[in-house]
Amino acid sequence: MEKAPGKREARKEERRLAILDVAKRAFLESGYSAASMSAISAELGGSKGTLWNYFPSKEELFAAVLEHATAAYRQQLNDLLAPSADLWTTVVTFCRSFITKITSPEAVRLHRLIAAEAGRFPELGEIFYRRAPEPTLRILAEFFAGQMAAGHMRADDPAVAARALACLCMGGLHQRVIWGIAEPTVDAVESETHAAADVFAHAYDIGRAGGA
Amino acid sequence: MEKAPGKREARKEERRLAILDVAKRAFLESGYSAASMSAISAELGGSKGTLWNYFPSKEELFAAVLEHATAAYRQQLNDLLAPSADLWTTVVTFCRSFITKITSPEAVRLHRLIAAEAGRFPELGEIFYRRAPEPTLRILAEFFAGQMAAGHMRADDPAVAARALACLCMGGLHQRVIWGIAEPTVDAVESETHAAADVFAHAYDIGRAGGA
DNA sequence: AGAAAATCGTACCCTATAGTACGGTTATGG
């Protein structure tokens, strides 16, 4: 089905990506209402006609931007679970990576934007959820199911365990960063990581390496 | 210090509250950018001059609305911790009330608005945090400190325990409601309540009443 | 009653913005 690219299509795709990139910055920075098509077009450098040629309205550009951004977000969340020697280390490592990702400036802006517009663009929350939190929870749940079966942690509903760990990672520092009252410094991430992992380990009878 | 009210001041205050009420609806519904001063003034029924008489700019009206709304929000969060016969029941009751409050339509809209604008109005997140999450966490932490001292739960940092419980209540259903992909039905709240309380109870060695 | 403050209605200014129109220009494909 894939034909030889052809310079036409190649340039079009490249341009499309450039537009999405500029528009993404604009929307993440200012929100939907405050971002301006004219400004996006100006930063792109071409004419406004061209922009409307690619995306026939502000809403459709916005939808495309979110589609693209959440896809990239998902990509980043896929490889967070890296099994280590022991379960405790795996959990700590996951928490650290996960908290680091979700408190990164771009992730925070994306989160804000989605929360802000979820009321007026109902599909928006769904495409985000299907792409980021849901797969992450699924991977976690599958992993915990195996660990429970192997007797490395208390047996219970693995989906509940997955949600619990995700909650513990998202509720504290992440929330405060979103509210703009905390910075995701390395120290803050580390402290949050250990608090989350600690509570989780106690809840599911996970032994700490070194026997603390 | 408080002088006799005087009809002048009384009417002024009343009018001020009416403005805040209308403006609150507008901002919660549309967000800062999309809400319009002219529309607010129109819904109020007076002249635009009067509106600008009370609040000299859109930004100041917005700030006043948030100030007022978060104050009300705090009021509602204060009485959530109602000690019962045993600790397990207290925790479950708290989770249920807390989750119910934070998933209510108005709380969700407020949350969205604050998340959306925290980037551009840095003080905003702070006034919200100081008024709602922080007092709640403090009350929880004090309560847990007492329970730990009495040997009713595993002794640990009570602040960490408070944060953990709050995270467990905010991470699941609440997030999905904010993203617009879940409804805060009674059943959903109940299920979330028990999941959160269960994990917390295991993490802190809290015995269930009836010995499950 | 009379001064002062608040309100009203309305018209107005200025700027910004989504979106259109169009004639000229450049690149691509056959």
Added chain:
DNA sequence: CCATAACCGTACTATAGGGTACGATTTTCT
């Protein structure tokens, strides 16, 4: 080499929104 599709620049429309100005009117304080 030529038709065609994309692109550019620019000027333009229409609308809306924040904020102001001002004279007329009502309400409150003394």
